[in-house]
Amino acid sequence: MNTRATVTIKTNDDRAQVARWAQNVDPGTVVTFRKKSRSSEQSAKMWAMLNEVSDQVEWYGQKLDAEDWKDVFTASLRHARVVPGIDKGTFVPLGMHTSTLTIDEMSNLIELIYAFGAERSVVFKESLHNAEPADDTAPPSSVASADASIAPAEGDGSAPLPSPSTLSASDLTWLAVVARMLWAATPKTNDTEEALRVLNVQRLAIDKPEGLSEFARDKAGSIYIRCKECLLGTHSRGDTLRYIANMAGVDVSELEG
Known part of the structure; x- marks a missing residue:
């Protein structure tokens, strides 16, 4: 066996392989188990979203580049x-590298960027063709993008219904x-700060089962953002209700009910 080996556990055969390796390695060998890291x-x-924030937001009187914003959001997460x-x-903030984030952590980071952008009227575009940077030190200088397919709908909340070919x-x-829990946490209230706190608590309480598609996660993020905008008075309750139902x-x- 090589001095270094990696296996992604998907089947019982994979587990058996790990067990065989454990029986045959030299004493003192270090074994580490970790969740799958972020996807490309x-x-x-x-990076597409960080570039949008960098272009559109001034932070305490200065413009930050995408790399700086990555540190800001990762520190918050x-x-x-x-x-x-x-x-x-x-x-110096500690532990800023995003290369070690799990897929769930990366989803939470993206939701955090969405929520931050919604509070500051950032217009996001979804990246379709940009490649993953080689490491955390060099964000792409330009990002190819297209209009977001799940951006908050205008007016009557006429977002497209999920397609059976896309969502399981x-x-x-x-x-x-998700829609029921977040809408239940979006009441009519005069205490916006407390309502936002409750909405965030409800968002964090939502379980994310294994096997969720990225499209489903994105739609959940959009539902959260729309509920938050409703509490902030950006959208009416009627429009918000129709939007998240769609x-x-x-x-x-x-x-x-």
């Missing part, structure tokens, strides 16, 4: 510790749960 599609989407830097007056039965079942592929009456 997620990475491409992340991981509640990063900040320590004094070597140079006087500087501070389990995707649709999960999206229906996004989840359910009837409006299922959410009103």
